[in-house]
Amino acid sequence: MTRKITIENKEWEKGENRFKYCEALEDGNILFFPTTPFSFPKEEIDFLLTQRQSGSSSRKNIAYKPCLDQVTNHGSNDLASTLRLKEILRDYSLRATEFLTKLLQPYANDWKLDYASFRPFQEKGRKLRVRARNDLLHVDAFPTRPMHGSRILRFFTNINPSDSRHWITSSEFKELAKEFYQIVSIPKSVNYSLAAKLGRKMKRFLKSSGLKKALRSPYDTFMMNMHNFLKESSAFQESCHKDHWEFPPGSCWAVFTDQVSHAALAGQYALEQTFLVPQRALLYPEKSPLSILEQLSGKNLIDQQFLRELFPIHTHHSVSNG
Numbered sequence: 001m002t003r004k005i006t007i008e009n010k011e012w013e014k015g016e017n018r019f020k021y022c023e024a025l026e027d028g029n030i031l032f033f034p035t036t037p038f039s040f041p042k043e044e045i046d047f048l049l050t051q052r053q054s055g056s057s058s059r060k061n062i063a064y065k066p067c068l069d070q071v072t073n074h075g076s077n078d079l080a081s082t083l084r085l086k087e088i089l090r091d092y093s094l095r096a097t098e099f100l101t102k103l104l105q106p107y108a109n110d111w112k113l114d115y116a117s118f119r120p121f122q123e124k125g126r127k128l129r130v131r132a133r134n135d136l137l138h139v140d141a142f143p144t145r146p147m148h149g150s151r152i153l154r155f156f157t158n159i160n161p162s163d164s165r166h167w168i169t170s171s172e173f174k175e176l177a178k179e180f181y182q183i184v185s186i187p188k189s190v191n192y193s194l195a196a197k198l199g200r201k202m203k204r205f206l207k208s209s210g211l212k213k214a215l216r217s218p219y220d221t222f223m224m225n226m227h228n229f230l231k232e233s234s235a236f237q238e239s240c241h242k243d244h245w246e247f248p249p250g251s252c253w254a255v256f257t258d259q260v261s262h263a264a265l266a267g268q269y270a271l272e273q274t275f276l277v278p279q280r281a282l283l284y285p286e287k288s289p290l291s292i293l294e295q296l297s298g299k300n301l302i303d304q305q306f307l308r309e310l311f312p313i314h315t316h317h318s319v320s321n322g
């Protein structure tokens with residue numbers, strides 16, 4: 001069962017056990033910081049609270065892409081405010097990364113910095129199509145960014161000046177997989193030689209046609225199907241056990257969202273930074289969704305070639321933002 005592990009008073013600076021927090025995350029817990037563990041000027045927060053997202057509410061968030069230094073879905077046509085927003089999101093992304101590089105040092109050499117996001121909508125009563133809803137329990141999977149077994153680690157900050165963000169969590173992936181893998185069904189295993197050949201051919205074709213579509217592994221297909229199944233199953237949503245969590249103004253939390261089923265029931269104005277943690281950086285890879293699924297199915301569910309392209313091995317300590 002998911003626990004909230006509170007980390008106060010710069011406890012992380014002691015550095016006595018650098019594996020402690022990674023271990024807690026891999027066990028499916030939430031790391032909770034009652035106050036933001038890095039500087040976040042009030043003037044920047046006040047600016048964010050005035051920002052609106054672009055017209056279509058089907059777009060879930062305002063996104064900041066660190067590798068491109070680009071903001072998408074911002075609702076303003078005013079260049080000065082767009083630039084200011086980008087600057088603030090860039091700084092948030094940098095400070096969150098700098099902090100977590102110290103806290104989660106065993107991951108920091110290998111993780112890949114993914115998008116940051118700003119969530120200006122009130123989650124309660126928000127009108128979204130079922131598969132995009134945040135208020136239904138789910139495990140995370142990205143439709144356009146296959147993970148090939150890498151983990152989705154997310155760090156959130158509630159910048160709402162007065163209201164908590166209200167989450168529920170339910171079972172962890174290992175329980176969900178056991179319960180539902182026959183309904184969701186695990187795709188066929190990877191035939192390495194064939195997949196490698198097809199993969200190269202396909203990539204060349206896609207590149208030449210100007211498309212940037214990434215290829216899903218059987219693992220990614222399962223995770224996407226699981227995400228959709230959970231949101232669409234009213235039986236699961238209604239009958240599963242639920243733990244409630246309140247994240248007050250100014251607090252932060254980190255969790256592996258591909259492992260812990262979660263939903264945001266209420267709350268407005270949160271920031272978030274995502275990290276993709278490859279299997280090789282995990283302390284207990286046997287606890288990861290990939291290992292659990294490979295064990296249940298007895299199949300290979302990822303293609304090592306794509307994994308190597310997504311996560312080239314670093315020879316020095318650095319934060320990749322590719």
Ligand SMILES: [Fe+2]
Nearest residue numbers: 139140257262
């Ligand atoms: Fe989620």
